Structure formats: C-alpha cells, structure tokens
Amino acid sequence: MNGMELRHLRYFVAVAEEGNVTTAASNRLFTSQPSLSRQLKDLEMEVGAELFIRSARGIELTPAGVAFLEQARLSLSHAAAAVEAARRAARLSKETFTVGFLTGQEADWLPRVTQLLRDDLPNIEFKVVSLQSPSLADALQRGDVDMGFLRVEPRPDLRYEVIAKEPLLAIMPSDHRLADNGPVDPREFANETFIGYSDIPHVLRDVVAEYFKANGIEIEPCQYMLDDFGTGISLISSTRGVTLLPTYVEPLLPWSVVSRQLTGVQPTIDIAVGYRTDNESPILRKFLGNMSQLVVDGPAGMRRKP
Structure with a gap:
C-alpha cells in the first residue's frame, strides 16, 4: 500500500x-x-x-x-x-495579543492598529474585543486585554497615553427646534429635557458637568440616565430629550437623531491607549515605541457620514 x-x-x-x-x-x-x-x-x-x-x-x-x-x-x-x-x-506557539476598544471606536482606531502591527500580524494571534470603558479597564487590569482604546479609567498598575481629544456634540431628535439653527448655545439646554448619565460613563458625566459649571449653566437631568450611546439614542428618540455625546457616535446615528456643534469653546473628552505597566509583551512594547504615529493632529472622530 x-x-x-x-x-x-x-x-x-x-x-x-x-x-x-x-x-x-x-x-x-x-x-x-x-x-x-x-x-x-x-x-x-x-x-x-x-x-x-x-x-x-x-x-x-x-x-x-x-x-x-x-x-x-x-x-x-x-x-x-x-x-x-x-x-x-x-x-x-504564537503569542496572543488582544486589543480592546471602547464600543464604537473600532472604526477609527482598528485600521491604525493593524497598520502599525502589519509586520507582526502573520506571527501572532491577534484578538479584538469591544467593551464599555470601565469594563475594558477591568479587563486590562486582569490581564485579559493587552492594550485598550478607552477613557482614562483609574486602576492600579494601569498607565494611559492620551492620543486624541474628541469634541462633544449636542444630540437631539432630527425635528427638534434646536436642529435647524446651526451650532447650539448650551444655555438652551436649561429649557429642554436633558438626558443625563449613569455611573457607567462616569468620565463623560464628569466632563459634561465641568463644562456646564465652567459656562455657568445649571442643568437638571431628567429621570432617564444613559449607560452608553445605544441607550442614549433610544432615550432621545423616545423622550424627545437632548444630551451630549462624543463625536465618534455621529456615523452611528439613525435618521431620526442628529448632531449639532456647540457654540463657544468646544468641550472635549480624552481617548487614550491603556495598558498594564508590568505587561512584558514585546508586541506591546514595539507598539508603544511607535505610538507617535498614532497620535492625530487635532480632534479625533471627525469621520464623515456616508
């Protein structure tokens, strides 16, 4: 035989x-x-x-x-x-390298990550996960994720490198009275149903609170609190309220919801690369060494709508 x-x-x-x-x-x-x-x-x-x-x-x-x-x-x-x-x-036998993204940020940052890792990708197991920012920080802390694109979430042994600042936008129903007047004066929110934030997007909550305080604006959020942009969009549609969200949500908005810039100094929220300081992955170290190529000039998340 x-x-x-x-x-x-x-x-x-x-x-x-x-x-x-x-x-x-x-x-x-x-x-x-x-x-x-x-x-x-x-x-x-x-x-x-x-x-x-x-x-x-x-x-x-x-x-x-x-x-x-x-x-x-x-x-x-x-x-x-x-x-x-x-x-x-x-x-x-291949090294596993896991990158996490704040849900919704993949479209902006994943192509940049794969470009920087293009020489290493054939030789590693490359994994991608999407989580809310606090959960992603926890995954980094546990060592389940090697590197994350998220908000600056304080955790022991985690280090953050801010790579961009995203402007915040006013989000409202497409037929809202403020949707037809160009940039929105934030003082207008005092007369609207303003959808606030739960403890999950606490970084966004604190940035918005500081923005209103700096502008001398008192806003009383309604009883509805958003956990992420998905629930925020649903609440805007169902309650006809308004809120502030980072620019990256623009391409994800349905036709019934629109975004508008704010007048005056634009509030921003940081997007950072987070990692454990004791992570000895050579892929991570190589990436961090080339991260200057990742930092963008000017605001992030300025993708055009299709």
Whole structure:
C-alpha cells in the first residue's frame, strides 16, 4: 500500500456513499468521471481486490469494499484530527495579543492598529474585543486585554497615553427646534429635557458637568440616565430629550437623531491607549515605541457620514 494516498481514500468514500461515479465526480469531488474511474481502478490495483460491483444502475460494494470503507473512513478521520492538532499546536506557539476598544471606536482606531502591527500580524494571534470603558479597564487590569482604546479609567498598575481629544456634540431628535439653527448655545439646554448619565460613563458625566459649571449653566437631568450611546439614542428618540455625546457616535446615528456643534469653546473628552505597566509583551512594547504615529493632529472622530 505504499502508493496509496489520502485522496484515493476520499474518492473511494465519496463514490461508496453516493453509489454512483458520475454523481460523486460532479457533486462532491469536482472532477471528471473518466478521471475518477481511473483513480478507482488504481486503488483496486493497490489494494489487490475488487471493491465495487459496477452495473447500469450504479455501483455496489463488494465484501472487500465494505471492509475497506470502514477503515478508509477511520483513516480520513485520523488524518483530519492530525491536521487540526498540528494547527492547534501552531496557534498555541504564537503569542496572543488582544486589543480592546471602547464600543464604537473600532472604526477609527482598528485600521491604525493593524497598520502599525502589519509586520507582526502573520506571527501572532491577534484578538479584538469591544467593551464599555470601565469594563475594558477591568479587563486590562486582569490581564485579559493587552492594550485598550478607552477613557482614562483609574486602576492600579494601569498607565494611559492620551492620543486624541474628541469634541462633544449636542444630540437631539432630527425635528427638534434646536436642529435647524446651526451650532447650539448650551444655555438652551436649561429649557429642554436633558438626558443625563449613569455611573457607567462616569468620565463623560464628569466632563459634561465641568463644562456646564465652567459656562455657568445649571442643568437638571431628567429621570432617564444613559449607560452608553445605544441607550442614549433610544432615550432621545423616545423622550424627545437632548444630551451630549462624543463625536465618534455621529456615523452611528439613525435618521431620526442628529448632531449639532456647540457654540463657544468646544468641550472635549480624552481617548487614550491603556495598558498594564508590568505587561512584558514585546508586541506591546514595539507598539508603544511607535505610538507617535498614532497620535492625530487635532480632534479625533471627525469621520464623515456616508
């Protein structure tokens, strides 16, 4: 059996299961019927026994063919398991590098990350996760994520490098009275249902509170509090309220919700790269060494709507 190959076993099993050489050739093996017939003849010569009984109705297995089918299937199964074991071992031998993104920030920053890591990607297991900012900070703290793009969330052993400042925008229903007047004066919010923030987006909550305080504006948030931009958009649509959100949400807004700039000095919120100071990953160190290429000039998140 020195000349037998796995493809011969695959051909044999396909024909045995289909009961017809032509059907097996066209539907499963994507080869010609004459070529497949020659391969089967070669296999029978290698085995030294007839494996098929050929008739006008198709083929049937001989007793030798029935015995051979069981072992052929077993050999193919073992071969597939061997291939998977080899691939699994190859994956395990690669370094895993996991990057996390504040949900919604992937479109802005993932292409920049892969560009900086382009020489290393073929040799590593590259994973991407999306989480809310506090959860992403927790994942960094646990070591589940090597590097994150998020807000500056204080945690022991985490370091942050601010790479951009995102302007905050007024978000409102598309038919809201303030939607037709260009940039919005933040003092107008005092007369509107203002959707505030829960403890989850606490960095955004604190930035907005400081912005209102600096402008001498007193805003009493309504009873509805948003956890993330998804719930914020839903609350705006359902309550006809207004709120402030970072620029990166603009491409994600449905037709029923619009964004408007604010008059005066624009409030901004930091986006930073976070990582554990004791993470010795060479991929992380290389990335941090080239991070100056990542820092953008001017505000981030200024993508155009499609």
